[in-house]
Amino acid sequence: MDLVLELQGVSKHYPTHQAVNEISFAVERGAFFALLGPSGCGKTTTLRLVAGFEEATAGDISLNGRSINQLKPYERNVNTVFQNYALFPHLTVRGNVEFGLRQQGADQLAKKVRDVLDLVQLSGKDDRFPAQLSGGERQRVALARSLVLQPDVLLLDEPLAALDPNLRKQVRGELKSLQRRVGTTFLFVTHDQEEALSLSDQIAVMNKGLLEQVGTPEDVYLRPRTRFVAGFLGAVNWIDGIGVRPEATRISRTADGERCISATVRSSVFLGNCFQVETVCRDGQCVVAEVPRLDGSFAPGEPVHLWWDPADELRL
Amino acid sequence: MKRGLGLYAVAAYAFLHLPLLVLAVFSFNSSRFTIWQGWSLAWYRAALQDGQLGEAAWNSLLIAVASTVLSTVVGTLCAYGLWKRDSKLLSGSLYLSLVTPEIVTGISLLVFFQWIFRFLHVQLGMHTVILAHIAFSLSYVVIVVMARLRTFDASLEEAALDLGATEWQAFRRVTLPVLAPGIAAAALLAFTTSFDDYVITSMVAGVDSETLPMVVYAMARRGANPVLNAISTLIVAVLGSLIVLSERLRES
Amino acid sequence: MTQLRRLFLAPAGVIMGVLFLVPLAIMLAYSFLTRGAYGGVTAEVTGDNYQRVFDPLYAAILLRTFVMAGTATLGCLVLGFPLALFISRAGPRKNLYLQLVILPFWTSFLIRTYAWMFLLRDTGLINSALLAAGLVHQPLPLLYNEGAVFVGLVYGYLPFVVLPLYATLERLDKNLLEAAADLGARPWVTLTRVMIPLCAPGFRAGALLVFIPCLGAYLTPDLLGGSKTVMVGNVIQNQFTTARDWPFGSAVSLLLMAIVMVLLMLLIRRGGEKLV
DSSP states (O other), rough: OOOOEEEEEEEEEOOOOOEEEEEEEETTOOOOEEOOTTTTSSHHHHHHHHHHHHHEEEEEEEEEEOOOTOOOOSSSSEEOTTTTOOOTTSSSSHHHHHHHHHHHOOOOOHHHHHHHHHHOOOOOOTOOOOOGHOOOHHHHHHHHHTTTTTTTTEESSTTTTTTTHHHHHHHHHHHHHHHHHHHEEEEEEEEEHHHHEEEEEEEEETTTTEEEHHHHHHHHSSOOOSSSHHHHHOOEEEEETTEEEEGEEESSSSSOEEEEEOEEEEEEEEEESEEEEEEEESOOOEEEEEEGGGGOOOOOTTTEEEEGGGGGEEEE | OHHHHHHHHHHHHHHHHHHHHHHHHTTTBSSSSSOOOOOOOHHHHHHHHOOHHHHHHHHHHHHHHHHHHHHHHHHHHHHHHHHOOOOHHHHHHHHHHHHSOOOHHHHHHHHHHHTTTTTSOOSSSHHHHHHHHHHHHHHHHHHHHHHHHHHHHHHHHHHHHHHHOHHOOOOHHHHHHHHHHHHHHHHHHHHHHHOOOHHHHHHHHTTTOHHHHHHHHHHHHHOOHHHHHHHHHHHHHHHHHHHHHHHHHHEE | HHHHHHHHHHHHHHHHHHIIIIIHHHHHTTTSEOOTBBSSSSSSSOOOOHHTTSHHHHHHHHHHHHHHHHHHHHHHHHHHHHHHHHTTGGGGGGGHHHHHHHHHHHHHHHHHHHHHHHSSSTTSSSHHHHHTTTSSSSSSSSSSSSHHHHHHHHHHHHHHHHHHHHHHHHHHHHHHHHHHHHHTTHHHIIIOOOOOTTTTHHHHHHHHHHHHHHTOOOHHHHOOGGGOOOHHHHHHHHHHHHHHHHOOOOOOOHHHHHHHHHHHHHHHHHHHOOOO
């Protein structure tokens, strides 16, 4: 495995609280890696530790096998796309994209800028100022500005959060194909599990400064290792200590098979592609099932039977 | 109520602007008394031909430029440093200097200079006035630049660092350009306060360092003088245009 | 970064230390010494200077200073609020109207004060006009009295009140005014019982910005006032020029500063907001 970034036992203490608590994970070169968790879980702090804006209180961060703990942000071959893009308002698109190259004293600036703007599909807008661009365009400038420096890892802080909700799906697809084309390792932070699931090759789920699980999207969704991961990645019904996701919970009017639980329908909400049926079991527990539309709906007060495939159980 | 408010506003603006407008109008009065007797540029001619006035104006300009440049540079750096992390002592002194009455500032500096002059063979002169002006302009500059910094997006500096700039380079290539309008506003404030200052200057000026406000004050004290109307109109016109110009520049 | 920061703060630190704090310290020392025969100070330590400040003569001047500053502040607030209200309701020309208020302030305080001399003196414009129109037979004593100083102070500091009031009015939640109307309040009631109380921070800021400079006023009473309208600032200046009593002048100065600082602390603590 070719690991471009490794964190080992990394912690960040503040006087008031501990933001990151001994987390360790490794990122493969060329991967699209997500740090997923609720706000306050430490994912942004972790990102900033890798970027160099914060100093780790303990642990080791290494890039390409070499420790970068002591290096300043401008000494690391890591670049960041900020949540609000942080484009320099007094420079044009070209000025922004060139900035890092000028610092390096690189040559062939014009060509490099042109190539990267082509890559993010912003050709012809070099002379515009950030204020004249749309939100999506600004993000592409931020991407171009960082990618032109060919970093070992590109860090993205909640890349879709600042965009219009109806733009997000489209930009998601564009980001994914961009990363495939460029081949750079992307490490991004998000609180949206749908985003993480759709974009990443690997997901690290964090909670209260701790790393709960690292794995592929299927791993963390279908085989969560903790209740937190199970609950964060999607809805779960906890029935007698066993977890079953609503889409795996089946409802039937007849009781067949031994593993049925009887319940009464409390409500049925039509969500377009499915019905969300809320039922109450004999012991008062509420169980939600997602019933495909084509299977028909259930009426409140109907007695029903719940069952599921044992393979879909989450025993935690 | 809206009409009443409008009428009131007219009266209020009249109160604010008529005194100077009246002064301007009468500066063209051919008579030296306050009865209108026709247009004349005599007073302006007298003003522009007055050698003492010319020298005083030149002194004021010199002092204003020197103190503005120095206080703007020092003040901007100071505001930036304080924005990164506050120093209670320094910001406390700056705010205190802001609320200190001019007369107290002027006198404290006079006392200070006289005390210093026991050890150095210097006298009151242009240099003491410039130093005094820097001292009181500094807090104005810091306040204005600090206000600008509060709306400055700190992630811009982080982005610059991220892209390879050192702290000093980030300050020079990103922070300063973005702050430029605020710094210009601070400089303008420092310039106009310095150019107009009478109280502090009169305390620390030497024999050779008479400024325009000092001349104006002396003339005002002596009694009715139509040349003073001309001088006043000129000064207000020049300063006024400077301000309007800077506003236009700022908006563009 | 810390080395860079220290470098940035150093020149300002030196300037403030040498040209502000040290002079104040020297004045503090002088305030406890005795005046020399030819001006200056002698090394005799005494507390007399501070005692003298409370002599009837100077206590009266202090009181007058407070009263004048207070009335000028009140005048500014009363005259400034309707103007700020007008500007905030002026629609697209708001900025222009605001600039028109600020512009005179930016020109020259000295000349603006002289303008009132030109208007108010016996041979000034107002008297000349009244005489010419036959409305009076002798010039009215409009200058060199407390009224003139009051007008001069209000004229000089009105913009300082309009700005914070305007800012507060802009930040006002319009929904609150609509809610008041919805609940049956007539415009006047909304104004007095909702809008003005909500503008309290603006009034406080404006009062601060006028009262404190007025306490230390020197030019205005000097040019527009007579011997009967002497304020603390004039007393101080006098001690360092004609009276040649530096220790006493220092004591009065420091007392004035102490009063200003106490006022600031009280007003800021009550408001809980930052000045800038």
